[in-house]
Amino acid sequence: MSTIKDVAMRAGVSISAVSKAFNNYAEISDVTKERIFFAAKELDYIPNKSAVELSRGRKPYLGLIVKDLNTHNTFDEHMFRLLSGTHARACEIGQELIIFTTPQIKQFKQTYVEFCKHHSLMGAIVQGVGDDDPYLEALLESTIPTVLIDVEREGAHTAFVTTDNEKASSDAVDLLVSKGHKKICHILGHPASEVTKQRENGFISAARRHMLDDIHIIPGDFVEDIAYANTKKILQIHKDITAIYAASDLMALGALRAIKEEGLVAGKDIALIGFDGLKALEYTTPPVATIFQDFYGMGRLAVDTLQQIAKGLPFNGKNFVPFTMLHRGSI
Numbered sequence: 001m002s003t004i005k006d007v008a009m010r011a012g013v014s015i016s017a018v019s020k021a022f023n024n025y026a027e028i029s030d031v032t033k034e035r036i037f038f039a040a041k042e043l044d045y046i047p048n049k050s051a052v053e054l055s056r057g058r059k060p061y062l063g064l065i066v067k068d069l070n071t072h073n074t075f076d077e078h079m080f081r082l083l084s085g086t087h088a089r090a091c092e093i094g095q096e097l098i099i100f101t102t103p104q105i106k107q108f109k110q111t112y113v114e115f116c117k118h119h120s121l122m123g124a125i126v127q128g129v130g131d132d133d134p135y136l137e138a139l140l141e142s143t144i145p146t147v148l149i150d151v152e153r154e155g156a157h158t159a160f161v162t163t164d165n166e167k168a169s170s171d172a173v174d175l176l177v178s179k180g181h182k183k184i185c186h187i188l189g190h191p192a193s194e195v196t197k198q199r200e201n202g203f204i205s206a207a208r209r210h211m212l213d214d215i216h217i218i219p220g221d222f223v224e225d226i227a228y229a230n231t232k233k234i235l236q237i238h239k240d241i242t243a244i245y246a247a248s249d250l251m252a253l254g255a256l257r258a259i260k261e262e263g264l265v266a267g268k269d270i271a272l273i274g275f276d277g278l279k280a281l282e283y284t285t286p287p288v289a290t291i292f293q294d295f296y297g298m299g300r301l302a303v304d305t306l307q308q309i310a311k312g313l314p315f316n317g318k319n320f321v322p323f324t325m326l327h328r329g330s331i
Contacts, residue, residue, distance in 0.1 A: 002043035010039035060122035061098045062090055062306065065112065067128030068101055077278055078295050082127060082149065085299025093307065102129065112139040123306045125149065125299075130192045145309035147302045150195050154317030157309055161302045161319040165195050168291045168323050169202025170209075172245045172273050177210045179331060181243035181271055184212065185234055187220040187227050187255060189247040196222075199247045199275065216241065220251040227254030235262045235270075242270055243331075249274035249281050252288050256330075272330040286329030294321045 008015045013036060021028045021036040028036075039045075064086055066079065083099070090097040098119065105115045112135045116124055123145030129136055131151055139146055140158050148160040176184055186203045189196035200217065207215050218234050220227035227246060235241060235258060244259075246252040252274030259266050266272045267286045274281060277292030298321050308315035 002040075002045040004045070006043055007036065007040045007045050010043060011036045060120050062095050062303065063116060063119065063121040063124040064097060064099045065105070065124050065126045065129070066099065066101055068103060078276065078293075079127075081295035082299045085296035086125060086303055087299075088296075089300040089303040093303070095303070095307070102133075111135045113142045113144060116144050123147070123310045125302045125306060126151075131194050132192055145306055147306045147309070149298060149302060150193075152194065152318070159305045159309065159315055159317045159319060161298045161305065161321060162195075163291075163293045163298075163323050164320045165198035166202035166205070168275065168325075169199040169245070169247075170206040171325055172275075172291060173203055173206035173210065173212075175325065175327075175331065176243045176245065176271055176273065177206075177212070179243075179271065182210075182212055183214045183238070183241050184243045184245060185216040185218060185231075185238075185241050187218055187231065187244065187246040187251045189220060189222045189251070191219070191221075193222070196247060203245060214240075220246065220248070220254070222248050222250060224250045224254040227251035228257045229254075231255040231258035232261060235259070235264070243272070244270065245273045245275075247275050249276040249278040249288070249290055252281065252290065253284070256284060256288060266330045277324070277326060281328070284330075288330040289328040290326050292324040292326050294323070297321045 004015055004018050008018045011018065013032060017028060017032065018036050021033045064083070087097055100115070105112065110118065112124070116139075121144070124139070125147045126139070127149035129151065140153055140155055143157055146158045148158065150162045152160050152162060154160060173184065184207070186200065188200055216234055216238060218230040220230060227250070231244065231254060244255050246255050252272060255272060256266055259270055259272065264270050266288070272288055274288050274290040277290050281288040281290050301319055301321060305315055305319060
């Protein structure tokens with residue numbers, strides 16, 4: 001691995017000049033900076049801030065990498081719960097937490113590995129990154145301690161924290177069948193999401209176990225309006241559907257709108273169950289049943305697991321946080 005000394009030699013400057021260039025000191029001319037940065041790129045050198053931070057007596061940071069902090073729907077509170085749990089636990093153990101977004105990282109044109117090293121992260125908690133993300137595999141193959149939220153991958157330096165999505169979906173179908181429903185529709189999340197596949201697998205396995213031969217699966221992409229439009233279509237075509245299980249609460253809200261517009265009453269003409277436990281579903285008419293995910297607990301557990309990995313202590317690679325089925329008027 002190239003060092004700051006190698007860059008200085010390649011650029012024909014002092015080590016101090018290289019350090020000042022990467023810290024954007026005004027006394028280093030643009031021409032010299034350009035020569036230093038070009039040499040660093042040739043040598044694949046990534047400046048690491050850890051030495052500076054450690055010299056100041058500060059611990060390496062704990063990084064929380066999330067897909068995005070923007071949301072298309074004000075009801076989406078998952079991120080807030082996760083941030084709250086992560087922040088609370090980090091504060092309790094005296095660990096500094098920095099939050100990054102994937103668009104922010106890509107703006108710097110760095111991989112997750114390069115970004116973690118550059119920002120002297122002792123490890124990273126990663127949320128919202130799909131299994132198809134091109135930078136994820138490199139991060140998992142590195143020695144950087146990593147805890148994934150809702151992506152079930154584990155390794156020597158990697159663990160995951162999630163809900164048992166298949167079991168939760170299976171329980172939802174069991175509940176609907178126990179109430180006499182046999183013609184059930186499932187609204188899928190985003191096709192690239194691992195939890196979408198897990199929840200679909202749980203739905204299908206339970207349907208087979210109950211020998212249901214009239215089920216329907218429609219796309220929803222975790223978007224309220226898409227779920228609304230597709231639910232409306234399926235209810236117009238298959239008027240004998242008596243229950244809907246949505247793979248997220250946002251999609252359940254969309255389904256509820258469609259149910260009402262079709263002149264049906266949730267909880268009477270058609271049962272409805274969501275997934276996540278968003279507060280908003282307590283105040284709908286009727287209140288929508290849902291599977292509550294403990295995102296706050298996920299955040300806390302992710303911090304503890306990351307600490308164990310970073311310290312070289314034994315750790316659980318697979319971490320499932322308990323879920324709760326909230327029975328409400330929509331079933």
